[in-house]
Amino acid sequence: MIPTDSRRVETPRKALTIDPLKVSPPLGAALALLGVERGMPLFHGSQGCTAFALVLLVRHFREAIPLQTTALGEIETILGGTDNLEAAIRTLATKSKPAVLGICPTALTDTRSEDMTADLRQITQRLGDDLGETLLVHAPAPDYVGGLQEGWAAAVRGIVDAAARPRPRRADHVTVLAGAHLTVGDLDLLRDTIEAFGLTCTLLPDLSGSLDGHVPETWSPVSLGGTPRAALDDLCAASAVLAIGEHMRPAATLLGERSGLPVTVLETISGVKGADRLVAELSKIAKRPVPATLRRDRSRLLDSLIDSHFAAIGQRVAIAAEPDMLRALVTLATDLGCRVPVAVTTTKVPGLDALPADRLLVGDLDDLQTATEEAGGCDLVIAPSPAIRAANALHAPLLRVGFPQVDRVGSQHDTFAGYQGSRRVALTIANAITESHAAHHLRPPAHHHHHAQTEAHHDSATPVAPY
Amino acid sequence: MLTDRLAPVFDEPGCATNRAKTDAQRKAGCKPKGPAPGAAAGGCAFDGAKISLQPIVDAAHIVHGPIACEGNNWDNRHSASSGSDLYRRGLTTDLTELDVIQGSEKKLWKAIRQAIEKFDPPAVFVYQTCVPALTGDDIRAVCAAATERHGRPVIPVEAPGFVGTKNLGNRLAGETLLEHVIGTREPETTTPTDICLIAEFNIVGDLWQITPLFEALGIRLLSCISGDARYNEVTYAHRARASMVVCSQAMVNVGRKLQERWGIPYFEGSFNGVRATSEALRTFARLLVEQGAPADLIDRTEALIAEKEAEVRRRFEPFRETLAGKKVLLYTGGNKSWAVVSTLQDMGMEVIGTSVRKSTNHGKDRARDLLGEEQKLLGAVPNAEMYRILREGEADIMLSGGRSQFVALNARRPWLDTNQERHHPYAGYEGFLVLAERLALTLDAPVWDLVNGHAPWEEGYTP
Numbered sequence: 001m002i003p004t005d006s007r008r009v010e011t012p013r014k015a016l017t018i019d020p021l022k023v024s025p026p027l028g029a030a031l032a033l034l035g036v037e038r039g040m041p042l043f044h045g046s047q048g049c050t051a052f053a054l055v056l057l058v059r060h061f062r063e064a065i066p067l068q069t070t071a072l073g074e075i076e077t078i079l080g081g082t083d084n085l086e087a088a089i090r091t092l093a094t095k096s097k098p099a100v101l102g103i104c105p106t107a108l109t110d111t112r113s114e115d116m117t118a119d120l121r122q123i124t125q126r127l128g129d130d131l132g133e134t135l136l137v138h139a140p141a142p143d144y145v146g147g148l149q150e151g152w153a154a155a156v157r158g159i160v161d162a163a164a165r166p167r168p169r170r171a172d173h174v175t176v177l178a179g180a181h182l183t184v185g186d187l188d189l190l191r192d193t194i195e196a197f198g199l200t201c202t203l204l205p206d207l208s209g210s211l212d213g214h215v216p217e218t219w220s221p222v223s224l225g226g227t228p229r230a231a232l233d234d235l236c237a238a239s240a241v242l243a244i245g246e247h248m249r250p251a252a253t254l255l256g257e258r259s260g261l262p263v264t265v266l267e268t269i270s271g272v273k274g275a276d277r278l279v280a281e282l283s284k285i286a287k288r289p290v291p292a293t294l295r296r297d298r299s300r301l302l303d304s305l306i307d308s309h310f311a312a313i314g315q316r317v318a319i320a321a322e323p324d325m326l327r328a329l330v331t332l333a334t335d336l337g338c339r340v341p342v343a344v345t346t347t348k349v350p351g352l353d354a355l356p357a358d359r360l361l362v363g364d365l366d367d368l369q370t371a372t373e374e375a376g377g378c379d380l381v382i383a384p385s386p387a388i389r390a391a392n393a394l395h396a397p398l399l400r401v402g403f404p405q406v407d408r409v410g411s412q413h414d415t416f417a418g419y420q421g422s423r424r425v426a427l428t429i430a431n432a433i434t435e436s437h438a439a440h441h442l443r444p445p446a447h448h449h450h451h452a453q454t455e456a457h458h459d460s461a462t463p464v465a466p467y
Numbered sequence: 468m469l470t471d472r473l474a475p476v477f478d479e480p481g482c483a484t485n486r487a488k489t490d491a492q493r494k495a496g497c498k499p500k501g502p503a504p505g506a507a508a509g510g511c512a513f514d515g516a517k518i519s520l521q522p523i524v525d526a527a528h529i530v531h532g533p534i535a536c537e538g539n540n541w542d543n544r545h546s547a548s549s550g551s552d553l554y555r556r557g558l559t560t561d562l563t564e565l566d567v568i569q570g571s572e573k574k575l576w577k578a579i580r581q582a583i584e585k586f587d588p589p590a591v592f593v594y595q596t597c598v599p600a601l602t603g604d605d606i607r608a609v610c611a612a613a614t615e616r617h618g619r620p621v622i623p624v625e626a627p628g629f630v631g632t633k634n635l636g637n638r639l640a641g642e643t644l645l646e647h648v649i650g651t652r653e654p655e656t657t658t659p660t661d662i663c664l665i666a667e668f669n670i671v672g673d674l675w676q677i678t679p680l681f682e683a684l685g686i687r688l689l690s691c692i693s694g695d696a697r698y699n700e701v702t703y704a705h706r707a708r709a710s711m712v713v714c715s716q717a718m719v720n721v722g723r724k725l726q727e728r729w730g731i732p733y734f735e736g737s738f739n740g741v742r743a744t745s746e747a748l749r750t751f752a753r754l755l756v757e758q759g760a761p762a763d764l765i766d767r768t769e770a771l772i773a774e775k776e777a778e779v780r781r782r783f784e785p786f787r788e789t790l791a792g793k794k795v796l797l798y799t800g801g802n803k804s805w806a807v808v809s810t811l812q813d814m815g816m817e818v819i820g821t822s823v824r825k826s827t828n829h830g831k832d833r834a835r836d837l838l839g840e841e842q843k844l845l846g847a848v849p850n851a852e853m854y855r856i857l858r859e860g861e862a863d864i865m866l867s868g869g870r871s872q873f874v875a876l877n878a879r880r881p882w883l884d885t886n887q888e889r890h891h892p893y894a895g896y897e898g899f900l901v902l903a904e905r906l907a908l909t910l911d912a913p914v915w916d917l918v919n920g921h922a923p924w925e926e927g928y929t930p
Contacts, residue, residue: 015577016529017537017561018585024535046597047502048511048628052539054870059543059888064873071502074629077601088505095506107533108597108629111567143533144564215918216877219854364557386542386557406543 009353011362018366019386021320022346023403025141026104027053028151028180029158030067033102033139035178035205036159036232039223040098041139044070044085044116045106046077060404061211061412066222068092077108086123093127093134096221099229100135102155107143116140135232137162147346148403149247149322152180156204157251160235164258167237174201174285175238175261177252179245181325181402184212186417190244190269193278193418196294197286202231202238211412236261240285244269244417245324246351267351270328271335272301275419297419304423305336308430313337315433318372318394320344320365320383321402323352328416329382329401330355332425341375344368344383365390380433397436399428476638479720502632508870511628513596514540515636518887519717520592520624520643522668522693523701524548527588530559531575531606532596536628537561544887547672549695553586562598571599572609579613579621590620590648590698600627620698622647634825637666637717644692644701645724652702654689659760661689662751663707663731665721666714667738669694670887673894677738680748680895683771684764686755692721705729709754711736711747716801716827732758735829737802738894740810741779745772775896782900783814789907791815796856798848798867799885800825805833807866807885812837814903819862820845854878864910879918881909 030041030053043050050069057065070084085103092101105116120138124131139158141151156177174194178187187208194201209225216224236259243252243265256263264281268274275298283290317338319329326345333340334356343357344367352360358375361367365383369390372378381391381398385405391398405411415421502509510518513536521528521544530537541557548554560578562571579591591613595606606623613621626639654661662681667674674694681688690696690704704710704725710733712722722733732754736747752768793816797807804826808818818838822845823831834844848856853871856862857878865875868886875882883905885893893902921928 014581015560015574016581016585017557017559019557020534020538020541020559020561022534022538022561024533024539026535027539042505046511046628047507047509047632048514049535051508051510051514052535055543056539058869058873064877068505069502069507070504071507072629073502073631074600074627077597077629084504087503091503091505107535107562108601111598111601142564143535144562144567147534147538215879219851219874219877221850389555 009348009360009362011348017364019389020364021344021368021384022147023056024053024143025146025148025151025154026106026143027056028148029102029104029139029141029155031057031148031180032152032155032205033100033137034065034210034223035207035226036100036223037209037226037228038099039102039226040066040068040092040096040100041102041104042068042070042088042092043104043106044081045072045108047071049106049108056404059406062409063211063213072108077112080112080114081109082114082119085119086126089123089136090127090130093131097132098134098222100137100159100232102137102139102158104139104141104151104155110142110144135162145347147322149180149245149324150347153247153250156248157254159204159232160251160255160258163232164235164255165233166258167234169239169261170237171239172199172286173238174199175235175241175255176201176203177241177243177248177255178203178205179248179324181245181322181328182417183414184208184412185415186421189415189418189420193294194282196291197282197288199282199286202235203227204235207412213410213412235259240264242266242281246349247324268324268328268331269417270422270425271331272305272422274328274331275301275422278418294419301419301423301426304426308426309337311430311434314339315380316341316378317380317382317429318342318368318378320368320387322346323349325402326352327355330357332422333382333429336426336429338429341378342368342371344371369393379436380429397432399432476635476642476720479638479723510633512626512630512632512636512639513594513628515633516624516626516640516643517594518544518633518668519637519640519666520693521554522546523696523698524554525551525589526698527553527558527582527586527591528594529578529582529591530594530596531571531599531604532559533562533598534559536596545671545889546668546694550697553588558582567598567602570602570604572604575604575606575609576613579609580617583617583619590622592622592624594624595627597627597629620647620651634716638720641718641721645721648701650702650705652699654703654706657706658687659708659758660686660755660764661707662686662755663690663692663704663710663725664688665692665710665712665733666718667691667694671889671892673738673892673898676892676895676898680771680775684748684752684768686751692718705731707731708758708760709733709751711751713737714801716825716830737806738898739803739806741776741813741896741899742809743806744895745776748772779896779899783903786903786907787815789911790903792817793863793910794819794861796853796862796865797821798853798865798871802830803885805830805837808834808837810899810902814906819843822846822848850874864906879915881912881915883909
């Protein structure tokens with residue numbers, strides 16, 4: 001049996017992080033703000049804070065990324081950066097005219113403990129009409145706590161706080177707070193699933209409108225799409241609030257308080273049970289039976305699990321991802337009968353200890369490699385693209401997920417959610433394992449390929465191509 | 468104080484921009500205007516310092532800061548290595564709130580020890596970032612103590628992001644090498660043809676397009692700063708007989724101080740294109756002979772240049788027709804803003820504008836000479852204007868870095884990466900041909916007709 005006591009998530013206090021799994025929370029906040037139509041994130045920090053996040057987002061999405069900086073120098077950092085913040089907001093509000101301007105503090109401003117809430121209130125007063133239609137959002141996501149999903153969660157909560165106003169209840173409409181682990185492809189599937197019940201929805205944020213890789217008709221200095229500005233005023237005009245991912249809970253709770261609507265947080269909508277919970281919930285909200293198309297999708301998922309389990313059962317899958325993505329992936333892998341000897345994540349959150357993995361660590365990609373070696377190796381690694389080094393060292397293929405994926409195009413269209421996304425992942429895992437094992441078939445037993453340490457393994461001439 | 472050490476870096480006599488200043492302007496430093504909040508682009512000083520030193524492949528590079536400084540940033544340049552890949556590992560102290568409150572010097576001390584125990588590198592570079600600089604971590608002291616304890620150099624790189632731009636960071640990295648690295652060890656042997664390359668980062672193997680030329684001439688690359696470098700060879704730079712500053716904007720201070728301290732003559736040059744490459748080889752030959760190398764080096768260099776240039780002309784033929792007359796918008800920096808102009812002109816292309824916003828005055832002069840018209844020297848071009856130039860067909864293709872690529876791509880025009888994220892080496896004679904081929908393939912790619920065509924239900928549709 002897998003132990004499930006809450007102390008078992010290991011959080012080694014390491015002085016040296018080697019090959020980080022984490023990216024910075026402000027990067028996550030920026031990404032969420034890019035999921036709002038005419039959105040623009042502004043980092044309150046030194047130029048480099050923005051440049052690094054910008055370059056990484058570009059490398060992953062291969063799209064233009066609107067992202068600006070208050071460009072703090074040493075003097076402003078020491079004396080206080082409020083003037084820079086005001087100047088940046090004024091410049092952006094009058095020139096780029098974003099619908100939503102998201103202010104993301106960085107470690108630099110956090111260390112100085114600037115009172116951003118007060119600063120922003122005063123700046124708003126001073127700017128007056130210069131601010132125009134621009135809605136200011138405060139996305140407090142310190143660099144020190146967590147990674148992308150924590151920053152994303154803070155930005156979404158900030159948007160709800162700035163925009164949500166009491167509205168009359170709107171029948172058959174769902175306000176969905178979408179977690180950072182959902183891809184553009186997942187959001188498309190989620191919307192289709194909701195609409196299959198005759199419901200309409202507002203997705204917040206909605207990267208499927210902005211970072212879905214379409215060719216725009218003109219150049220835009222702000223995000224190219226996403227949750228419409230008007231829909232932000234109407235976040236409370238719904239019949240229910242649905243949050244996808246545990247990290248969406250704070251935003252969902254706030255929206256529940258503002259709207260008085262019933263709130264449901266679904267930790268994951270991946271795997272049979274996760275997708276079932278989503279579909280059952282929608283059926284309840286719509287007061288309609290589950291439509292035939294979704295029943296068929298479920299049946300296809302079950303069949304793909306049957307087809308995939310032959311390759312997958314007993315296979316050892318090491319996984320590294322942010323907490324809510326990890327939840328989805330561990331669920332999918334273990335549904336297939338895989339064993340997860342090691343799961344690495346970025347931050348300790350409630351509920352992780354219940355995941356069926358042998359070892360759970362908060363750590364980096366070197367921990368992924370080292371812990372998996374200690375556990376006797378693995379057959380497949382599931383992680384963001386920088387894990388290619390660890391995967392090669394483990395002689396296992398890499399299935400790329402999460403952020404970043406810098407050596408793939410179109411990863412935003414990969415799906416993980418619902419019946420369809422789960423089916424795709426199940427088949428992908430089975431195919432990756434089959435392909436990797438094909439190289440070893442019909443070889444003498446001396447080349448028996450995994451459980452690492454034998455010399456035959458390391459001397460094997462088997463090519464170890466990245467997945 | 469860091470500010471004390473910054474002052475001499477601002478006053479760089481090797482920098483033409485600086486020479487053109489009044490005393491008062493010079494004292495004000497390199498960032499009189501400073502970046503504009505809400506309208507700035509580009510990296511910070513830490514970024515520049517790391518770019519300059521990280522290509523030293525066998526060293527451990529530890530970033531002392533919160534996760535943003537390394538987690539968003541590691542292994543993101545295509546500097547190539549012929550050996551160790553330790554330089555590609557993402558090593559950081561990943562500071563937490565608790566570290567900041569308690570002080571993070573001890574954590575850094577432990578991190579250095581862990582890196583040495585795990586990787587056994589010949590040297591460790593420790594990069595200061597804004598947060599520990601703000602809280603007053605003394606990384607100089609930690610590095611000095613660690614050097615003593617571990618019996619190998621542990622080098623503080625003091626260029627926290629907020630002290631200035633990427634370019635300032637490049638120079639601070641140069642100062643770091645001059646203070647802690649260059650001249651600390653001696654090569655086993657020296658030759659009359661030992662050279663040093665400065666600010667050549669071996670992006671996708673650029674350097675390896677050049678090294679066969681040196682080898683053919685019997686010139687020894689004693690020290691490369693810092694592409695594909697081993698730590699030891701950087702310490703030998705003071706024994707070179709001549710040095711070349713490849714990206715003069717980045718590290719001219721190193722070239723000048725090598726001359727000042729050790730009498731090594733230097734020149735600013737480029738390996739971008741045929742003309743620049745030949746000129747660089749010629750200059751090296753002349754300087755080395757002046758320093759005592761056998762005089763026949765000059766004739767042998769001319770013979771090699773003649774042979775290579777003839778070969779390039781022959782092998783360029785298949786691309787000539789595709790490239791002839793095509794209009795290029797060049798949006799890049801450093802020596803590329805003029806060197807690539809001459810390259811493209813040699814290919815028969817027309818450069819409608821080149822951005823000199825990140826060029827030295829020397830670079831601007833060269834670009835002006837090549838283009839003939841002042842208005843073709845561009846400053847920062849707003850994205851909307853860049854989009855218009857491309858969409859309306861004033862340029863057939865844009866050459867730039869990754870960040871501006873989407874302006875061209877959204878305008879549905881061809882784009883080619885000339886910066887550090889590219890996948891092909893463009894240096895030297897071979898690189899000229901690689902660039903010609905990439906340009907031809909990009910311009911001819913069928914995708915441009917498809918994305919500029921119309922759907923059957925749209926106006927302008929042609930079957």
